[in-house]
Amino acid sequence: MSAAAWGEALAAVGGTAGSSTTVVSICVFTAVLCLCLVAGHLLEENKWVNESITALIIGCLIGAIIFLLTKGKQSHILRFDEQLFFIYVLPPIIFNAGFQVKKKQFFHNFMTIMSFGVFGVFISVAIVSAGCYWLFPKVGFGELDASDYLALGAIFSSTDTVCTLQVINQDETPRLYSLVFGEGVVNDATAVVLFNAIKNLNISQLKGGVVLKVISDFLYLFATSTILGISIGLSTAYILKALYLGRHSTDREVALMALMAYLSYMLAELLDLSGILTVFFCGIVMSHYAWHNVTANSRITTKHIFATLSFIAETFIFLYVGMDALDIDKWKTSKASFKTSISIFGIIILFVLLGRAAFVFPISILSNNMSGSSERTPITFKHQVVIWWAGLMRGAVSIALAYNQVFGFLTRPLITAMLPRHSRALSRGHSTGSNSPKDDFTMPFFSTDEDASGSGIVLEQAKRSISMLLERPVHTVHIYWRKFDDKFMRPIFGGPQSH
Amino acid sequence: MSAAAWGEALAAVGGTAGSSTTVVSICVFTAVLCLCLVAGHLLEENKWVNESITALIIGCLIGAIIFLLTKGKQSHILRFDEQLFFIYVLPPIIFNAGFQVKKKQFFHNFMTIMSFGVFGVFISVAIVSAGCYWLFPKVGFGELDASDYLALGAIFSSTDTVCTLQVINQDETPRLYSLVFGEGVVNDATAVVLFNAIKNLNISQLKGGVVLKVISDFLYLFATSTILGISIGLSTAYILKALYLGRHSTDREVALMALMAYLSYMLAELLDLSGILTVFFCGIVMSHYAWHNVTANSRITTKHIFATLSFIAETFIFLYVGMDALDIDKWKTSKASFKTSISIFGIIILFVLLGRAAFVFPISILSNNMSGSSERTPITFKHQVVIWWAGLMRGAVSIALAYNQVFGFLTRPLITAMLPRHSRALSRGHSTGSNSPKDDFTMPFFSTDEDASGSGIVLEQAKRSISMLLERPVHTVHIYWRKFDDKFMRPIFGGPQSH
Numbered sequence: 001m002s003a004a005a006w007g008e009a010l011a012a013v014g015g016t017a018g019s020s021t022t023v024v025s026i027c028v029f030t031a032v033l034c035l036c037l038v039a040g041h042l043l044e045e046n047k048w049v050n051e052s053i054t055a056l057i058i059g060c061l062i063g064a065i066i067f068l069l070t071k072g073k074q075s076h077i078l079r080f081d082e083q084l085f086f087i088y089v090l091p092p093i094i095f096n097a098g099f100q101v102k103k104k105q106f107f108h109n110f111m112t113i114m115s116f117g118v119f120g121v122f123i124s125v126a127i128v129s130a131g132c133y134w135l136f137p138k139v140g141f142g143e144l145d146a147s148d149y150l151a152l153g154a155i156f157s158s159t160d161t162v163c164t165l166q167v168i169n170q171d172e173t174p175r176l177y178s179l180v181f182g183e184g185v186v187n188d189a190t191a192v193v194l195f196n197a198i199k200n201l202n203i204s205q206l207k208g209g210v211v212l213k214v215i216s217d218f219l220y221l222f223a224t225s226t227i228l229g230i231s232i233g234l235s236t237a238y239i240l241k242a243l244y245l246g247r248h249s250t251d252r253e254v255a256l257m258a259l260m261a262y263l264s265y266m267l268a269e270l271l272d273l274s275g276i277l278t279v280f281f282c283g284i285v286m287s288h289y290a291w292h293n294v295t296a297n298s299r300i301t302t303k304h305i306f307a308t309l310s311f312i313a314e315t316f317i318f319l320y321v322g323m324d325a326l327d328i329d330k331w332k333t334s335k336a337s338f339k340t341s342i343s344i345f346g347i348i349i350l351f352v353l354l355g356r357a358a359f360v361f362p363i364s365i366l367s368n369n370m371s372g373s374s375e376r377t378p379i380t381f382k383h384q385v386v387i388w389w390a391g392l393m394r395g396a397v398s399i400a401l402a403y404n405q406v407f408g409f410l411t412r413p414l415i416t417a418m419l420p421r422h423s424r425a426l427s428r429g430h431s432t433g434s435n436s437p438k439d440d441f442t443m444p445f446f447s448t449d450e451d452a453s454g455s456g457i458v459l460e461q462a463k464r465s466i467s468m469l470l471e472r473p474v475h476t477v478h479i480y481w482r483k484f485d486d487k488f489m490r491p492i493f494g495g496p497q498s499h
Numbered sequence: 500m501s502a503a504a505w506g507e508a509l510a511a512v513g514g515t516a517g518s519s520t521t522v523v524s525i526c527v528f529t530a531v532l533c534l535c536l537v538a539g540h541l542l543e544e545n546k547w548v549n550e551s552i553t554a555l556i557i558g559c560l561i562g563a564i565i566f567l568l569t570k571g572k573q574s575h576i577l578r579f580d581e582q583l584f585f586i587y588v589l590p591p592i593i594f595n596a597g598f599q600v601k602k603k604q605f606f607h608n609f610m611t612i613m614s615f616g617v618f619g620v621f622i623s624v625a626i627v628s629a630g631c632y633w634l635f636p637k638v639g640f641g642e643l644d645a646s647d648y649l650a651l652g653a654i655f656s657s658t659d660t661v662c663t664l665q666v667i668n669q670d671e672t673p674r675l676y677s678l679v680f681g682e683g684v685v686n687d688a689t690a691v692v693l694f695n696a697i698k699n700l701n702i703s704q705l706k707g708g709v710v711l712k713v714i715s716d717f718l719y720l721f722a723t724s725t726i727l728g729i730s731i732g733l734s735t736a737y738i739l740k741a742l743y744l745g746r747h748s749t750d751r752e753v754a755l756m757a758l759m760a761y762l763s764y765m766l767a768e769l770l771d772l773s774g775i776l777t778v779f780f781c782g783i784v785m786s787h788y789a790w791h792n793v794t795a796n797s798r799i800t801t802k803h804i805f806a807t808l809s810f811i812a813e814t815f816i817f818l819y820v821g822m823d824a825l826d827i828d829k830w831k832t833s834k835a836s837f838k839t840s841i842s843i844f845g846i847i848i849l850f851v852l853l854g855r856a857a858f859v860f861p862i863s864i865l866s867n868n869m870s871g872s873s874e875r876t877p878i879t880f881k882h883q884v885v886i887w888w889a890g891l892m893r894g895a896v897s898i899a900l901a902y903n904q905v906f907g908f909l910t911r912p913l914i915t916a917m918l919p920r921h922s923r924a925l926s927r928g929h930s931t932g933s934n935s936p937k938d939d940f941t942m943p944f945f946s947t948d949e950d951a952s953g954s955g956i957v958l959e960q961a962k963r964s965i966s967m968l969l970e971r972p973v974h975t976v977h978i979y980w981r982k983f984d985d986k987f988m989r990p991i992f993g994g995p996q997s998h
Binding site: 250298305 | 521522523525526529530532536537539541543586738744747748749751753754755757758761762765766768796797799800806807810
């Protein structure tokens with residue numbers, strides 16, 4: 001037994017936490033997170049600044065301080081790690097979104113969300129890629145090959161869920177929220193499929209079959225991810241209902257829900273599915289069944305535990321992005337001149353705006369016409385503009401990623417110039433854009449004529465059902481779902497008793 | 500931009516969580532934790548098996564399965580890392596212990612706890628080190644030098660807090676719990692000081708001053724760690740009270756409490772103090788002040804959030820230790836023969852038992868005599884035996900550490916042979932050993948004669964106070980503390996209104 005080994009053992013047993021740089025980083029990050037919390041609270045009533053912007057600004061300041069203290073050697077204390085981000089920070093945010101989402105709103109807009117999230121992305125990728133392919137060489141930036149342009153289109157065509165959560169309020173504009181947020185969630189599956197397709201793409205042998213292949217891949221991935229999330233959510237509900245863990249310990253219930261939710265995300269990642277979709281649907285199922293099978297204290301605890309985790313994770317991201325803005329290495333590795341950077345920045349913004357416009361307005365109008373006047377209030381033009389504009393926010397996730405890997409020189413101006421202004425524009429946009437925040441909820445979910453038909457001519461009923469399905473498809477599906485839910489699902493998996 | 504860089508970026512943006520081995524490990528660990536939870540629930544009414552033993556056994560089984568699947572190459576999936584343990588797993592356990600500890604019990608027994616935790620450890624180190632120094636060469640294991648023997652004594656003289664929490668029930672035997680657990684917490688500071696002292700010790704120049712230096716170091720460390728913990732706890736209480744964060748968001752309150760608690764631990768580690776002591780006192784202060792300044796929902800949430808985190812962390816440790824028991828490398832690196840291992844194991848057990856006996860019984864008797872008959876019920880002989888025996892449990896923490904670094908060949912038999920039996924012996928021990936679980940609470944905390952003296956002769960009162968202080972010191976200190984608390988502390992830092 002060497003003296004060195006003893007020394008290590010002593011240090012470890014004695015409680016000294018090993019590498020001191022990690023300890024310093026964690027200390028600074030924790031302290032700054034506390035600062036952001038308090039600052040966010042104090043600025044709550046301020047219309048111009050929200051929590052994410054506070055975190056960004058504080059991050060910038062901390063970055064500047066570190067930059068000065070280390071005499072320009074570095075500006076951030078914790079190296080950003082995609083693994084850290086995708087394994088620990090993202091899952092609680094998305095799970096909480098699923099857990100707290102207004103399920104009726106989400107499923108009533110399901111077809112529109114799917115159209116935005118699937119066809120919209122394809123349209124946008126095509127426009128952004130083609131636009132960049134056409135204009136990049138003209139500003140002297142032509143070193144990319146075809147698959148690079150497609151990847152560029154894909155990165156800038158998938159919207160982000162994290163930023164949406166920060167700037168659009170679910171209670172004030174539930175429909176807008178579910179549309180923009182839902183698009184972001186569905187996008188993730190599309191992005192996984194598109195990226196895999198582009199990676200394996202051989203441009204020289206491009207055939208018409210590729211598009212079909214991509215669409216069938218997407219449908220497969222979407223279905224499997226959703227089924228996995230729903231299965232794990234239902235298993236949790238069943239375990240909680242059958243065993244009644246709360247009998248002995250409330251903590252066991254809370255721990256099981258949190259661990260199973262996390263398991264759903266990690267299992268999806270392990271199987272190369274979309275973790276975001278899986279954990280989102282797991283959250284929806286858990287809030288619909290599992291949450292009703294636990295004790296009252298567990299209900300309060302889980303509601304807040306997930307919200308708090310999500311809140312800390314979001315603040316962490318914005319803080320990090322702020323801190324990263326000054327990173328000197330990024331500036332150095334960018335070979336392009338300032339003029340070229342600005343041109344490229346302008347080109348991308350232009351085509352992302354065009355690409356989004358090319359699908360947001362047509363799909364919204366189509367959705368308004370399809371659903372009929374009785375079904376629900378249409379997507380107003382103001383809302384369409386917000387959806388179009390909101391998709392521009394690449395959000396902290398994409399920015400943080402793009403930063404470290406692809407083109408820091410493009411996204412830096414994006415943050416500093418766009419993100420705060422966007423958030424503000426949106427904050428005002430959605431408070432003026434929606435005159436009646438509750439107007440999406442005016443339709444009763446059970447039509448009275450359905451229940452009133454006591455006389456039992458089966459054929460007549462079937463006929464009416466079919467005509468209803470044709471006239472008001474989403475509403476009818478919802479009614480049948482509720483019947484199925486009450487009769488088969490709730491007795492097995494639990495749920496609110498009085499309905 | 501190389502194709503490889505694109506590929507990486509695509510994988511990262513697309514949501515693939517990087518290194519797949521980490522994902523596999525996390526998946527297996529999360530799934531097995533869920534399994535342990537459910538198994539623990541099902542075995543709750545079983546007297547012979549508790550949650551920690553279930554986790555140990557499941558860990559062993561998983562280890563065996565991995566061992567077979569990898570054809571004997573490895574038995575554990577996640578390499579144990581002291582940093583992971585001390586940075587992420589230990590803080591929630593100790594904070595929760597401080598948060599949930601019965602403060603009155605703890606401070607009423609404060610002098611006894613300090614005696615156990617400080618003088619007891621010194622006595623025990625001396626006996627264990629001397630005993631090993633005397634007997635180790637006689638069984639053919641003489642390759643250690645003097646500081647190794649002292650370190651050996653120190654490792655086996657500090658009891659462990661985690662295991663205590665699992666086997667002694669605070670509600671059933673509050674006094675026993677606070678004595679054994681308190682000893683473990685104070686121990687940590689003693690251990691840090693002792694280990695540092697031994698590391699810097701020059702055996703050849705041993706002087707009498709060393710002991711004094713160690714004691715003064717301990718007092719300094721104890722005081723600074725405690726003050727740090729209390730300061731952070733009070734700051735949190737003050738922020739929560741002054742700003743009333745719950746006005747806008749419950750989640751912000753919960754996040755602030757959790758982050759500040761974690762900050763206290765990390766700050767202590769950064770300053771080379773005892774993180775365990777700091778976070779423990781931070782927990783006590785937060786439960787006394789900060790907890791009363793938050794909304795009702797936050798109160799329920801924080802209570803369960805910390806308990807759940809602590810619960811998951813504990814299960815994780817036992818699971819890991821079980822999984823590690825089969826680790827083939829440990830067996831190979833142990834050079835000593837089986838006979839020598841058994842002899843050394845026997846010698847250490849013998850001297851640890853002797854060392855503990857040498858301070859537990861004298862200090863208990865002294866404490867019983869000092870406090871006087873009116874103060875509180877004495878520490879019964881049965882309780883003394885439990886305290887003596889409980890200290891033997893080196894617990895998951897020391898075992899996990901000792902495993903990976905110092906002498907795996909000694910601690911392996913310790914787990915398999917002792918830990919389950921101990922737990923069981925103790926479970927039975929404390930349910931038979933304390934005939935009246937509530938007997939420690941029979942004394943009223945406010946003596947009625949104190950309140951009854953309305954006639955105001957100041958001198959008489961002062962006299963009585965002094966005589967009271969002499970007769971019933973702890974009780975009197977408690978009364979003055981309550982007065983001080985009500986008058987100065989609670990108005991600033993908050994606390995329960997009706998008292």
